[in-house]
Amino acid sequence: MTMQKQRTTSRTGSTAGTGPAAAVRLADVSVRFRSKKRDVTAIGDVSLDVAPGEFVAIVGPSGCGKSTLLKLVAGLLTASSGEVLLGGEQVTGPRHDIGYVFQRAALLEWRSALRNILLQAEIRHMEPASARERVDDLIRMTGLTGFEDAYPHELSGGLAQRAATALALIGDAPLLLADEPTTGLDRDLVERTVDELRRHTDEGRALLIITHDLAAAERIADRVAVMYAGRIVEIADAAPFFGAPGPRHPYARGLLDALPERDFAPIPGMPPELGALPDGCAFAARCAYADARCTDERPAFASDLACHHAPTGRTHPLKEAADA
Structure with a gap:
């Protein structure tokens, strides 16, 4: 990616948002509903903290639950389980003290x-x-x-x-939520828009953004949360995520490898439907590192990662063995 980074703050570790001062806290949140006579888990056991003055970008394939997560924070949806807190206060309904850029302009x-x-x-x-x-x-x-x-x-x-x-930026809301705010913009306006969003957080406000524009996320995000099939599968500081050593989760690594300026090699296959999730890892059918454990057991989210093959480091033992 060639866009010059505009980050003016630094975060150490992906727990930057923890503690009582977190602007946003999602604690083991799930959203379940029934559709066409089947149970659908739109979001499953998601935990994420965002600190005041922090810019967190949520990335992932379409239909993985990103917009649902944002609506939870805004109080437009109710969690089936878990807690959603803004500034330590539980969200129980729509909030008027946040800015929200919807996926489709609400004018x-x-x-x-x-x-x-x-x-x-x-x-x-x-x-x-x-x-x-x-x-x-x-x-x-x-x-x-x-x-x-x-x-x-x-x-x-x-x-x-x-x-x-x-419209969303006009006030001094302590939290800004943005769902694909650069959709339909040319590159120059994308950069101007995300730089203004970055300035919003540099003034001490928190920002949670959904985007498919990885170049924009690299330009201004402090951290990246990767979603897949209704779960957050990796949280990482933006600089090492987009640079070295890179993502730890196989899906996240494939997401970057698919970019034209990188390997331009899309991940084969499609994500599972949220109403038909497997018992094990939802990415197993598309993962080159998957084994029997992956298909039988859903990986827990620990140390900011949900993957059986990279619990502590950023390498994949199976691939290393195959390459040896």
């Missing part, structure tokens, strides 16, 4: 882009002059100049997403 159709953003400032009781100054800055930052008076139906998908990002 009021009868208000212009400018008036959509200003409405958020009014809701947050911002002083009018300072609110307008902040809105003008965000319009420039998101590339909305010239489209301030356009209504949502007059905006392209990318422009609407820029307006939604500006």
Whole structure:
């Protein structure tokens, strides 16, 4: 990846968010529901802490539970088990003290882009002059100049997403949630948008972002959480994850190897459906290192990793033996 890193803070270890001051805490959270006469575990036993001033990127294949996790934090869904805490307070319903960039721009159709953003400032009781100054800055930052008076139906998908990002950034919310905030943006606007998100955390606010844009995640994230089939399978500091020694979980390593600037070798096969998960490791059918233990026993999440073959280090004994 060629994007210059813009991280201005440093985190030591993937437990940076632990302790009573964690902005977000997910503790053994699961979400289960019944669909088409079968039980579906959309999220299974997920634990994750995010500290104030920390930027955590969640990556993984489509349909693995990433958006569900974000909705849990926002109070838009209720956990079947486990706890979701914001600033030590249990989440029991929708929260109004967070910023949220939805996967699809959530704008009021009868208000212009400018008036959509200003409405958020009014809701947050911002002083009018300072609110307008902040809105003008965000319009420039998101590339909305010239489209301030356009209504949502007059905006392209990318422009609407820029307006939604500006709307989420207008206040001083201690937590920002972003679901694919760079969708539909060209590379220059991606960089400007993620840099503004990075500045948001540098001011002491926490950010939890879902993205398929690994270059953007590398540019500004402190840590990376990798999801697969409803579970977090690895949490790592961003610098060693994207650099050396690299990811520990076979899926995470394959995710990076599939990039055009790397091996450009996609992982064969498809993830299992959440309603038909195997008893063992959900990645076993696609993993070159899988053995009988993988197919029979689901790996526990320990030391920020859920994998039978790399519990302590970043190498895979089976591959080393095969290469010997």
